[in-house]
Amino acid sequence: MNENNIESLREALKHSPENVPLRHMLAEALLGLNRLEEAEEEYSKLLKMGGDTRAKVGLATVFYKKGSYSACNVILEEVIEKGSGDIQVFVLHARGLLKENEIARAIESYKKVLEIDPKFADDELDSQLRMREQRIVDEDDETDERFLQKPDINFEDVGGMDAVKKEIDLKIIKPALHPELYKAYGKKTGGGIMLYGPPGCGKTFIAKATAGQVNARFVNVSLDDILDMWVGNSEKNLHDIFELARRNTPCVLFIDEIDALGASRSDMKQSSGRHLINQFLQELDGINHSNDGVLIIGATNTPWNLDPAFRRPGRFDRIIFVPPPDEYSRETILRLKLKNKPSGAIDLKNIARKTTNYSGADIDAIIDIAIEQKLEDSFTDGIPQPLETKDLLNAVKKHKPSTQEWFATARNFALFANDSGLYDDILAYLKIKK
Ligand SMILES: Nc1ncnc2c1ncn2[C@@H]1O[C@H](COP(=O)(O)OP(=O)(O)O)[C@@H](O)[C@H]1O
Ligand SMILES: [Mg+2]
Numbered sequence: 001m002n003e004n005n006i007e008s009l010r011e012a013l014k015h016s017p018e019n020v021p022l023r024h025m026l027a028e029a030l031l032g033l034n035r036l037e038e039a040e041e042e043y044s045k046l047l048k049m050g051g052d053t054r055a056k057v058g059l060a061t062v063f064y065k066k067g068s069y070s071a072c073n074v075i076l077e078e079v080i081e082k083g084s085g086d087i088q089v090f091v092l093h094a095r096g097l098l099k100e101n102e103i104a105r106a107i108e109s110y111k112k113v114l115e116i117d118p119k120f121a122d123d124e125l126d127s128q129l130r131m132r133e134q135r136i137v138d139e140d141d142e143t144d145e146r147f148l149q150k151p152d153i154n155f156e157d158v159g160g161m162d163a164v165k166k167e168i169d170l171k172i173i174k175p176a177l178h179p180e181l182y183k184a185y186g187k188k189t190g191g192g193i194m195l196y197g198p199p200g201c202g203k204t205f206i207a208k209a210t211a212g213q214v215n216a217r218f219v220n221v222s223l224d225d226i227l228d229m230w231v232g233n234s235e236k237n238l239h240d241i242f243e244l245a246r247r248n249t250p251c252v253l254f255i256d257e258i259d260a261l262g263a264s265r266s267d268m269k270q271s272s273g274r275h276l277i278n279q280f281l282q283e284l285d286g287i288n289h290s291n292d293g294v295l296i297i298g299a300t301n302t303p304w305n306l307d308p309a310f311r312r313p314g315r316f317d318r319i320i321f322v323p324p325p326d327e328y329s330r331e332t333i334l335r336l337k338l339k340n341k342p343s344g345a346i347d348l349k350n351i352a353r354k355t356t357n358y359s360g361a362d363i364d365a366i367i368d369i370a371i372e373q374k375l376e377d378s379f380t381d382g383i384p385q386p387l388e389t390k391d392l393l394n395a396v397k398k399h400k401p402s403t404q405e406w407f408a409t410a411r412n413f414a415l416f417a418n419d420s421g422l423y424d425d426i427l428a429y430l431k432i433k434k
Helices: 003-015 020-032 036-048 051-064 067-083 087-099 104-116 123-133 141-145 164-178 179-186 205-211 233-247 273-285 325-339 346-351 360-381 389-398 404-416 424-429
Strands: 194-196 217-221 251-256 294-300 316-319
Touching: 003 020, 003 205, 020 051, 036 051, 051 067, 051 346, 087 104, 087 123, 087 424, 104 123, 141 205, 164 179, 164 194, 164 404, 194 205, 194 233, 205 217, 205 251, 205 294, 217 233, 217 424, 233 273, 273 360, 294 404, 325 346, 325 360, 346 360, 360 389, 404 424
Parallel strands: 194 294, 194 316, 217 251, 251 294
Antiparallel strands: none
16 A cells, blocks of 8 residues: 555545545555554544444554553453454554563463464564563562562461361471471371362462461462463473572462363463473472472362372372351451451341352452442541441342352262262262262
8 A cells, every 4th residue: 555545545535434444444554654643543533433343453553653552552451351352452462561561461462362373473572571481580589579478467367267277287387387296206297288169268368377377478379370381481480489489488388270280271282281290290399409398388279170190198188178158257257357447336147147158258349349338428428437237238239159150060070070089078068968
């Protein structure tokens, strides 16, 4: 397309200004010639005419070329939100994010690109993202901070979960505090525990509280954060995380979303899943590098995808079910969460009774909803009012429990794939007789 074509297109549009395909041609031609102001004008017109994804992506491209990266990203995010799976959208988004130095998100976007087309290659993105991702953890404190925390909660902040607390105490706290005693009884120490259960029921929370309980640091990482599409990088990242933990003992190393190791995941195709599993097992075994002082807690929503090799002694040899809180635990959680909120006398028992199947996270949400409503009311009345029972009960009606979907799946595994009795806890919870 050259300058003359542009003039003819403009001429044609004078006669039929509503011709959308024609205007797209003009806009794209202008964009191709880097006549950005004019292209922007045409795309804006298209958008005013009820423009679609194509117009939005065009405008985002104009912004990208003009160096307005954040405007570009905002538009693309909206397009992606609406469900566009177009590879060009993700490529441009990855570039825009890279310019804004949002490396982790740029990598996410680029992963999408490779999911859609595994053979896609872009030199700039490849070199930039690969180069930076290799530095996910290094000796410098700034990157460490992303994963390393000093927890400010302990077991007292965790409502209910008595069985889980007891297991953690026996399996990892006591052995760490009294290694000689365990040795005297010929009991092996080391290894970790694996928590599983529906989302929002406190797996991450109790892991963090465990660290607080023993005054240790907390290394919190989701396997998803370290998975990399390049062969070898995921293994290196995993090793770096273990090394970070080993440098910061005593600590609790919490590894979330272990299900991301499931070989069926599309982003695992690039990096070979088996290699990563082997690397993981090697790190857990701590043969080359001692794990002394590192308490390892894993979590997964889908334990049935866990490679059996992980369950051998000295690895994740305790698999613990973290159920939704029972009525009494819900009452405790409510009391804990309302402690620092302006509230009157609240009938906690009543609310606990009406929140069967609600997770801890659901209870957080209910309190949030109730408080938001209270805030709104106090703007109209001008007087801040404390929370009352009825506010929370209203909020319960607005927020449905989120644990049921998980049980629909878990139930099947417990019924039909429970050879080693691994899921007896689920059966017991669902009151199903073996
Ligand atoms: N037993 C509990 N006691 C107190 N708060 C809880 C409890 N369980 C969950 N929560 C709250 O719910 C939030 C989400 O829980 P989280 O540990 O992230 O769930 P999971 O890791 O199992 O998906 C926590 O940050 C915490 O505020
Ligand atoms: Mg979690």
